[in-house]
Amino acid sequence: MNTVEIKNLTKTFGKTTALDNLSLNIEKGKITGLIGADGAGKTTLLRTITGLLIPDSGEISALGFNPVTQKDELTPLIGYMPQKFGLYEDLTVLENLILYADLKNVTHNFEKMLEFTKLAPFQDRLAGALSGGMKQKLGLACTLLGNPEFLLLDEPSVGVDPISRKDLMKMVREMINPQTTVLWSTAYLDEAHSFDTAIVIDKGRVIYNGKPHDLGETAQEFENKVIDLMGGYKQEPSKIAENYTLLKDIRDCTVEADNLEKRYGNFYAVKNNSFCIQKGEIFGLLGPNGAGKSTSFKMMCGLAKPTNGTARIMGIDITKDPEKARSNLGYMAQKFSLYGSLTVRENLEFFASAYGIKFKNRAAKVQEIIEVFGLKDYAQQKSEELPLGLKQRLSMACALIHNPPVLFLDEPTSGVDVITRRDFWNHITSLAKKGVTILVTTHFMDEAEYCDRISLFYHGETIALGTPQELKDKAKAKTMEESFITLIKESEGE
Amino acid sequence: MKILLALIKKEIKQILRDPSSIIIAFVLPFISIMIYMYGINLDSVRVTMGIKNDDPTPEVATLVKSFGHSKYVNSIYFDNMKDIETAIVRSKIKGAVIIPNDFSTKLAKGQNADLLVITDGSEVNTANYVQSYALAIGNSWLATSKYSHSANPPAINTEIRTWYNPDLNSHYFIVPGSIAITMTLIGILLTSLVVAREWERGTMEAMLSTSVKTIHIVLGKYIPYFILGMLSLTFNIFLCIVIFQIPFRGNYLVLLLVSGLFLFTSLGIGLNISSVLKNQFLASMVAMSVGFMPALMLSGLMFPINSMPVFFQHLTRILPPRYYVSFIESEFMAGTVPEIVIANAIYLTILGLILFAAVYKNTLTRLEKENTKHLKKKAAERRVNG
Secondary structure, three states: OEEEEEEEEEEEEOOEEEEEEEEEEEEOOOEEEEEEOOOOOHHHHHHHHHOOOOOOEEEEEEOOEOOOOOHHHHHHHEEEEOOOOOOOOOOEHHHHHHHHHHHOOOOOOOHHHHHHOOOHHHOOOEHHHOOHHHHHHHHHHHHHOOOOOEEEEEOOOOOOOHHHHHHHHHHHHHHOOOOOEEEEEOOOHHHHHOOOEEEEEEOOEEEEEEOHHHHOOOHHHHHHHHHHHOOOOOOOOOHHHHOOOOOOOOOOEEEEEEEEEEEEOOEEEEEEEEEEEEOOOEEEEEOOOOOOHHHHHHHHOOOOOOOEEEEEEOOEEOOOOHHHHHOOEEEEOOOOOOOOOOEHHHHHHHHHHHOOOOHHHHHHHHHHHHHHOOOHHHOOOEHHHOOHHHHHHHHHHHHHOOOOOEEEEEOOOOOOOHHHHHHHHHHHHHHHHOOOEEEEEOOOHHHHOOOOEEEEEEOOEEEEEEOHHHHHHHHOOOOHHHHHHHHHHHHHHO | OHHHHHHHHHHHHHHHHOHHHHHHHHHHHHHHHHHHHHHOOOOOOOEEEEEEEOOOOHHHHHHHHHHHHOOOEEEEEOOOHHHHHHHHHOOOOOEEEEEOOOHHHHHHOOOOOOOEEEEOOOOHHHHHHHHHHHHHHHHHHHHHOOOOOOOOOOOOOOOOOOOOOOOOOOHHHHHHHHHHHHHHHHHHHHHHHHHHHHHHHOHHHHHHOOOOOHHHHHHHHHHHHHHHHHHHHHHHHHHHHHHOOOOOOOOHHHHHHHHHHHHHHHHHHHHHHHHHHOOHHHHHHHHHHHHHHHHHHOOOOOOOHHHOOHHHHHHHHOOHHHHHHHHHHHHHHOOOOHHHHHHHHHHHHHHHHHHHHHHHHHOOOOOOOOOHHHHHHHHHHHHHHO
16 A cells, blocks of 8 residues: 555756656555755655645656645645744744644644643743744644644754654654654654665655665664765865965964853853863764753854853953954854855855955955865856755855864754765864864764764753763763763753 | 634734734824824925015015015025025025016016016925915015006906815825825735745745645735724824814715725735745835835825826826825815715725735645646546546
8 A cells, every 4th residue: 555656757947857757656654764965856755745846747646646636635634844844933832733723624632742742831932932843843743733644744853953853753653643654854864764664865866765774784884875875975085174274373272161151031041161172173062952052152253242251262252352253263154144146156255355355365265265165166156046065065165265273163064965964074074183173063963973072061051071982981872862862861860 | 714713813913923013003104194294294385585676766675575574485685696696505595586676667667577586496396485475475565566556457366265175284185195105004015024924934835735725825814914904094093083183074984994995905915915926025125116105106195196197197097095095085175975985996996806816816825836737738637547
């Protein structure tokens, strides 16, 4: 029995082919993982199955209905969670649930749902005031209302910490019945490894459809195999690092947080945060959503004023001379924060001038960085039209254009596919070897392994600090993810 | 029905929690009425003008004096042309009257005598005032002077009687007319944002994958903003009539009814902009230029439609503010005139229905426009296969 049957499906947007003669069956009652690089066609496939997009050609049936002509019959039976799930941020948790229950014509019986998602204490809070992980849980809860026969989830775990990620998985597994089919698109290959079926798509075609365990016994093997399927990743010496010239005069303690504190009324977003990052060190800031990582980041960049304590970048006090401290800093924000309507070259030119590179050197510098970052073919393209991986690379290019000795990266790899992530970390580790100090936050626990030292952050405080191995030893855990969860739980128990 | 109610409830909660919609609906009208009440005045104004007399006879001196006595003119006496020039350049005076040295001689001979009136053409309206004041003062002086017998007495004496607005107080029509502008703002600006917001925040995509139908989405936007608009209208009328004491001679029920029709057309324009553009910034820009500006410029409120170039006269016909301004001015000042009410109401209803149909058509139930040809082909294929 198949929930979805697709034959020779093609969908184009202008000149780009999103789905290319794709054929696929999805078995009923199974959880199927959908994996693929950015722009491989995952979202287009999900939208076409739900009838939100109309294919150019080919046949498609979902739960026995044709989404093109029978969308009205199909939609009441499915639950679809788009990537940017539509929570009404100005409505409360409960009001969002009531609204979606009414739209789906189901009863207002949320007790089990609220209890399960642990959202019950927050039901009167505005959805906009929830942390990232809780928002995703609420979005999933709204999607699960009315027990849909077929669940389509578009990267529900992007930007979510490991604990909330586990919760999301548990919610789906326990709230559905054995007949429910789930199609789950994800960038986390360990997640996909735990599903019944894995579908790998690349350039709009299916390149693998089968049991994840047939590809690899462990999640790591599975990941390597998937990378091979997607064309493989060859680690080459990072050109970015090769062309990087670091300032000579560099002290040992390049980034220093000294009793950093941010208080809102009685609530401490960040409390007594102190650490010193050495030159050439990769320092990871880990912690659940809403733990205070971003607040710490903003204070260290001088974007938010600490209520107590201070931070020093290259010895310059960020509260006393934020401009000068910042000139030593390259910052890559969590969200794509470049000018979408400017071309790649124009963005770089702008940042070059914003960071104070002299006019006569500017053109040469921009040209150099375009070549080093492999952006030559895209130089005249608008940056909003780039695929996510390239956007990420451009953001990094903009952050590095003034040769800063310190680099701050706030969740640089959220929503980025596995190959792009590996490439990205290759550059990061090579830059660190050259002596660049790197402060990074991430929700990918495999990335945490690249860090020299990690600070685990929870409720605004550092609960553990050390090398990845030290943290694993402390938690008596095998993987970083396990130790993350154990250490957080332990601190809760105290 | 349950779905529609849920959507309306949601929208109302959003309106109540969003201070900007409350500001647009209640604070903005207050500010705008204040501006129209105290800031704008289309009535005759007092102007300052210079006088230079080259004809030093006692008779002409009385003419100079009558300029000083006029309640519309502040006169300043000048001795030479140069000072007048400087004063005009510095905008100290808005114009000048120069009495030539042969003025009394010519009048005494029964000839036509000339007065030189200089006006500042950079302010056309004021220039017109200067010109007509100078002429009027000159003529009335002539009628009472000793030269009156030699001038041809005017055959007809005009006596002006202004109906409906005997005080010629322009506030009596501008302030009610400003309601049209406020209603346009609420109808177009506010609603131009709301559909685009749902697209930007991803709530539209989530909503489209539930059992929601096009009619639910459309009415779910029309109804809450209609309610908000009517509340704002009531507040506006209250301000006009009770607070600012603008005389109202019409019928309240008729006023509400036709205003409701006008609001219906405005909502239609706003929702069309929003559904098509799907981007809040762009939508608000377009709303300002197709909503607010025409309401101000092309409604006949500020500038009479008859004096516009022919092209714009025709353009005003497809814009709802024209009909509403014409209605509300007559409703306030002349009372309910069935011909005006019915004609304008019919135009507004037709425009409103056309716009509603367009909103319905532009509201997508998918992420892309359905290609009807494509659908028909599909259906035909299915018939062949089935």
